[in-house]
Amino acid sequence: MRILHTSDWHLGQHFMGRSRQAEHQALIDWLLLQVTQQAIDAVLLAGDIFDTGAPPSYARELYNQLVVRLHEARCQLVLLGGNHDSVATLEESRPLLAYLGCTVVPAVAEDLSLQLLTLRNRQGQPAALLCAVPFIRARDVMQSQAGQSAEEKQQGLQQAIAAHYQALYQLALQERSRLGLPLPILASGHLTTVGASSSESVRDIYVGALDAFPTNAFPPFDYIALGHIHRPQQVGGQSHIRYSGSPLALSFDELGQGKQMLLLELQDAAIASISPLTVPCFQPLCSLRGTLADLQQSIAAVLAATPAGQTLWLEVVVEGDDYLSDLQARIQNMLEGQPAELLRLRRARSQAVAGLSAQRSTLDELTPAEVFERRLQQETLDEALAGELRQRYQQVLTALQEEQA
Known part of the structure; x- marks a missing residue:
């Protein structure tokens, strides 16, 4: 059998x-x-x-x-x-x-x-x-x-x-x-x-x-x-x-x-x-990371490898140029007329900067547990109480997910 x-x-x-x-x-x-x-x-x-x-x-x-x-x-x-x-x-x-x-x-x-x-x-x-x-x-x-x-x-x-x-x-x-x-x-x-x-x-x-x-x-x-x-x-x-x-x-x-x-x-x-x-790949996906100069080349390379008649779903993580305010427009210009859709654009940050800029993360990048953890870090609590709060939060989250199902 x-x-x-x-x-x-x-x-x-x-x-x-x-x-x-x-x-x-x-x-x-x-x-x-x-x-x-x-x-x-x-x-x-x-x-x-x-x-x-x-x-x-x-x-x-x-x-x-x-x-x-x-x-x-x-x-x-x-x-x-x-x-x-x-x-x-x-x-x-x-x-x-x-x-x-x-x-x-x-x-x-x-x-x-x-x-x-x-x-x-x-x-x-x-x-x-x-x-x-x-x-x-x-x-x-x-x-x-x-x-x-x-x-x-x-x-x-x-x-x-x-x-x-x-x-x-x-x-x-x-x-x-x-x-x-x-x-x-x-x-x-x-x-x-x-x-x-x-x-x-x-x-x-x-x-x-x-x-x-x-x-x-x-x-x-x-x-x-x-x-x-x-x-x-x-x-x-x-x-x-x-x-x-x-x-x-x-x-x-x-x-x-x-x-x-x-x-x-x-x-x-x-x-x-x-x-x-x-299992074959039925929808081409790609995640690229680098500076704008790097991305100019890597985007062209993955588009060249995309099968004819298919559209590439793309995630881009920009390094080094995260201070620019028009990143979205710059990446979209690279994709103009190409068989690709930009599904997510993120800015890469060092750990030090990420800690200061955590509130700028979008919700689709965070799990409910991560959102709660970030909120918890804003409080001054002893570890025992923090652990108990995490436990209770998980119980509430589980009950909510089961009720939604």
Whole structure:
């Protein structure tokens, strides 16, 4: 059996005001080609299917198209809710999509058996068991208790998440014994693990007080397909615990990562191989840095390398000439008549100047946590109180994000 692990599609995302609809359409077309060429039996999308809890209509159309086309290709599809996804949005069509060979797991279920899936090969035979774990919200696995310290809440939540995985693993062992087949046991997850490297487009998730889950708390699954972190990577050097990463660059700092999906081949009840499938770049992006003189040459070079018929989305960071008041006009003049759009222009500053000019940063360059941190630095507080304020702010921010979803 062959399983494709992907995550973080973020259907409906706008990249600094630009729609990604054409890219996502090209991504679906490419995926269907891989399903045919690589004889893929199942596709697992490990969370953040949509970019927001209320995706635009064209994003829902792409979602439906993905389901229907994979059904026509006789390929199973497993969709897991992420922290960007609305549980209600995914739940509304879940029963209908089940008739098209698509299993949707929007949130943690009261009945654990609903999260244990049997993946079948093209002959219809059981080939693997999947413990399908979506993004876990604190209220899904534990009850808040008055009087707990931040450390106690973190420890309690970590234990609750670990217990959820352990209970599913034990259920999978029972099912494997019932079937009498030596099936590999796989798991999914949408969370930050200790040691994972993220990018600026990743929204920090603080599940209660927990900001990262230790990998040694996972049961001994044969493979763990993770989502949420956009950089493809092994976790802690363990080849069976992996983030596939997002298939599209969702921020300029994700350029040059080599976007991919992961192809698992199962043979003789084991993971025989894990191979990356490189995802093509459907929309050229570039971030350039230098003085105006440097940029004159580098902009010309990247435009010359831009494929015919495509428009380059560009970020420019100007060094040395940041005192000029007409930087925007100067850069736009360099792009006049060229197949390029300037999406973001920034001025590079030394650390000393940056500290004095922090208030001039634009909001699209800052995360909510960074905005709060800058405000906190304006106060004279002891470290214990500052730490408690940061903790409470993260709890409020998490509650707001969950309510919006």
